[in-house]
Amino acid sequence: MNRIFFPVSPLAAPTSRRLFGIAFLALSLGAAGAALGHGDVTPQEVDTKGLPDLGEAPLMENPFRPGNEHAEYHDLAVEVGERGYGGNCAVCHGIQAMSGGLTPDLRQLEEWDDEFYLERVVKGTERGMPSFRENLDQTAIWAIKSYIESVTP
Numbered sequence: 426m427n428r429i430f431f432p433v434s435p436l437a438a439p440t441s442r443r444l445f446g447i448a449f450l451a452l453s454l455g456a457a458g459a460a461l462g463h464g465d466v467t468p469q470e471v472d473t474k475g476l477p478d479l480g481e482a483p484l485m486e487n488p489f490r491p492g493n494e495h496a497e498y499h500d501l502a503v504e505v506g507e508r509g510y511g512g513n514c515a516v517c518h519g520i521q522a523m524s525g526g527l528t529p530d531l532r533q534l535e536e537w538d539d540e541f542y543l544e545r546v547v548k549g550t551e552r553g554m555p556s557f558r559e560n561l562d563q564t565a566i567w568a569i570k571s572y573i574e575s576v577t578p
């Protein structure tokens with residue numbers, strides 16, 4: 426009867442702030458998903474038919490970029506990449522790679538970030554970027570990069 430009841434324990438404060446952050450992120454992601462007509466982040470297969478198989482050895486540069494090794498496939502890569510981006514990245518990184526501010530804006534990657542881009546997509550990070558190692562091959566990953574470059578002003 427005479428126990429003191431704290432409506433909010435002092436220890437709970439940081440946790441609830443963290444939870445608020447997570448709920449906020451989930452809400453924003455949900456909104457992005459709804460706008461695209463799907464609310465989940467289940468990786469989508471990317472059909473790379475017509476593009477060369479880039480193999481497993483990591484390339485240091487986007488091979489489809491004009492001037493690079495497979496530049497002749499650039500336009501097809503952008504098309505394939507648009508579907509791949511829509512199905513795998515847009516839910517978090519925004520439609521046409523326009524970030525809403527909660528995730529890095531991928532249009533800000535520079536040419537010399539190519540190696541970093543590949544590594545991030547393959548490995549992911551512990552801060553919310555999933556690994557696509559199991560779902561996207563290198564051809565799909567660079568096609569997606571070509572699409573991102575095509576919508577970069």
Ligand code: HEC
Binds near residue numbers: 514
């Ligand atoms: C579930 C949400 C989510 C999905 C889906 C997602 N990302 Fe990310 N991505 C993030 C977050 C969050 C970060 C920031 C992670 C960090 O700083 O550790 C990030 C970071 C990155 C980075 C590093 C950018 C920088 O400037 O640091 C790249 C590159 C990237 N994502 C590419 C992609 C691509 C390409 C796809 C689709 C194949 C994708 N991401 C799908 C959430 C996501």
